[in-house]
Amino acid sequence: MQTRKATAVSCANVAFVKYWGNHDAKLRMPLNDSLSMNLDALTTTTTVEFDDALEQDEIVIGGEPANEKAKARVVEQLDRIRKEAKVAAKARVHSRNNFPSAAGLASSASAFAALTLAGTRAVGLDLGERSLSILARQGSGSAARSIPAGFTEWLAATNVTSTSEQSYARQLLPPDAWDLRDVIALVSADAKKIGSTEGHALAHTSPFLSERISRLPIRYHRVRRELLAKNLHDMGPDLEAEAIELHMIAMTSRPPIFYWAPGTVRVMDAVRQWRSEGLEAYYTLDAGPNVHIIVQAKDAAEVEKRVRELGEVQQVLVSGPGGGAQESEQHLF
Ligand code: DP6
Helix, strand or coil: CCCCEEEEEEEEEEEEECCCCEEECCCCEECCCEEEEEEEEEEEEEEEEEECCCCCCEEEECCEECCHHHHHHHHHHHHHHHHHHCCCCEEEEEEEECCCHHHCCCCHHHHHHHHHHHHHHHCCCCCCHHHHHHHHHHHCHHHHHHCCCCEEEECCCCCCCCCHHHCCEEEEECHHHCCEEEEEEECCCCCCCCCHHHHHHHHCCCCCHHHHHHHHHHHHHHHHHHHHCCCHHHHHHHHHHHHHHHHHHHHCCCCCCCCCCHHHHHHHHHHHHHHHCCCCEEEEECCCCCEEEEEEHHHHHHHHHHHHCCCCCCEEEEECECCCCEEECCCCC
């Protein structure tokens, strides 16, 4: 085959309603619908080139050859792309995040969304948004939501007759529809001891998972409605409840997973305090200790200033709503 190089840029996302647990782990078919905002300040750029001359896939992440675990996961995704395109050639993959990799924010969502778009374009496939989202989902569930732009929802497709093709993400609002900011307080740069994939598998051992899943549709529709109405005041309490519930499931799994650090609790306390003083801010957390504080753009500078004053906070990043996965001409090699 002719070699062709393609590059894609994709945003990380922060979930307002969380994905935690799969009903089909191999295909990454989630237990519930989830909803998120792409983050324009946190992007991954990935260049892929398929080349018959290569004997094996060559994966470089942040300028270094990928470790075995990361490499295996990227190769699995390349295999899905090869299968779809019916080609055998191995690939050269270079990937880079624009945010500090030591920050404990390493994002599989931006990584697998960028890899899926760059990989499919490099192999000559021209998939639409829905097909890209389905393919990205199989590499990392949350990556499905980083394919469309802005605020997106990922449909779980949990009926017994549901197929993999029915579980994909679509846009709810474009990025410029709502001027929200995510003020990210980094309280620990340590690498996660237990990755999300393991967390999803362990979720089934929590006695509270089935309770969560049975109650979630009501919350989901409320958050979705408030998002479409751009009503942070009414959406905020559900954002916080989602974060606590995700971690409650993690903490009650066997063995339990504790993602929180002392600084996590400190920032959550501070946000509640600021709110009581009239500053409208709500926290959420993904599978790690860092705290995402969701605010309207007009309050972002004040919240950022206050977060920086907290002793436990090592670094602060501020992000607005981001676009979808996009091709770029700025190749990494
Ligand atoms: C806590 O998408 O990282 O961020 O499918 O195994 O790659 P894998 O998991 P991943 O899980 C993300 C979980 C979360 C919540 C969310 O983003 O919805």
